[in-house]
Amino acid sequence: MSGVGVTARGLGLKGPRGWAFRDVTFEAEPGSLIAIEGPSGSGRTCLLLVLTGRMKPTAGEAEVGECRLPKQMAAVRRVGGLAHVAGVAELEPALTVAEHLHERALLQRRFGDSLRALLRPRGERAAEAKLRIDTALATAGLDRDALPKGTRTAVRDLERMEALRLSIALALLGRPRMLGVDDTDLKLSDTERDEVWALLRSIAESGTTVVAVCSEAPENAVVVTTGKEKADAIAETGRA
Template sequence: MNTTRQGAAVNARGIGVEGPRGWAFRGVDIAAEPGTLIAVQGPSGSGRTCLLLALTGRMRITEGEAEIAGFPLPKRMGSVRARTAIAHVPGVADLEPALTVGEHLKEQALLGHRFQGLGASLPWSKRNKEATRARIDAALAAVRLDPATLPKGLRTAVRDLERIEALRLSVALGAMHGPQLLAVDDVDLKLTGAERDQAWQLLRDLTREGTTVVAAGSDAPADALTVRTRQTDTGAAAPTPLQDDTTEEEAAHAFAETGRA
């Protein structure tokens, strides 16, 4: 079993997720080595977001078999969640428009202290501050987000970021604690051609450092492993738990299954 913090191998055979309103996706096969860039493509409503949540242990698969980093799904969903992270997923991993870049980064950095034996340190202690600063600097460097290029540096509010900058911040937050697998949704949504290239290059760089990346988007690079979702036999996939027309009861059930980590 792979228990290190290197990339996760992904193996899935005929997996699918069925909910109260039908199949979100089904019949997906994946065989990927650690450090692979996996591009999830398919028409709107074909279950791309649900697939990302399923592969990170945040949504229970109801058909087929899967192993992430050696842990079987759905039996070991908790173990998979602990070794994976999500970024840029609407309704699950959103940025708060009113908060600043620095506030997002500091909050996420502090969340990881308990895993590094720093939980007992006072928040204002020198050791804690140094660990937080180092974690933030490493995350910014990994996604090539230079605070000096932002209007107000780390004090820039999220609502004032360009789309590509917001994506970089989201990925930095997701990758900050060294997940074996990072899932990123809507990678190139509403980006220019040049920005799309930057977005995919950002994810490719993460895989070169060893992280396995699963990303939903269009115009995936040729060197990515492409996985396609398709609409179900009923003509359209069941709406994901994150879509606006989902009932409160369905949303509550979905979040109970997925969690928010």
């Protein structure tokens, strides 16, 4: 699956308490790793939701592939997948890994696949769903055999990295052209952060555009900064 290019010009979102973010301008090629960097509370998640068509911007405009924001939010949602976003794309602690995968595969088959795919024999659909799940888990680096109870492990018993990988795998089931991930480096050790960025970079290198929220962006990423003071500092160093 090929990724999408992302371009923003003067993008901003204003809420009841003022601007969540404003004047965001950047350009990224298809298959880029885009890091939304900034302190907590600086509008990082809001920007992620705007770029993935989940929130309508107040100012500016953007293009995600051939889709324009804010006019074509539904079209942008169809090409993007979200992972690890509280209240939008989060895991249910009581459900097992298998239950999450089965539920997402059913939703994908019912709402995401074409009518032609739905008319295929049941055996073919089951084989396709298994292949899709296996591929998504492998891409996200989640080893079922390494979990305490395999896919019968409940989400509440997963380590943070395992839960993050599962959330990414669920988003990848829809074969998105753009993957959005929130709080990428929250409460992770330095080693775990390196693992996550290596994972997201590998997904981007395979063609899928990745947009990831973080407190500190990695090297070789398209850095988009929220928070005016942080933006000024980065502009002075020539990174933005």
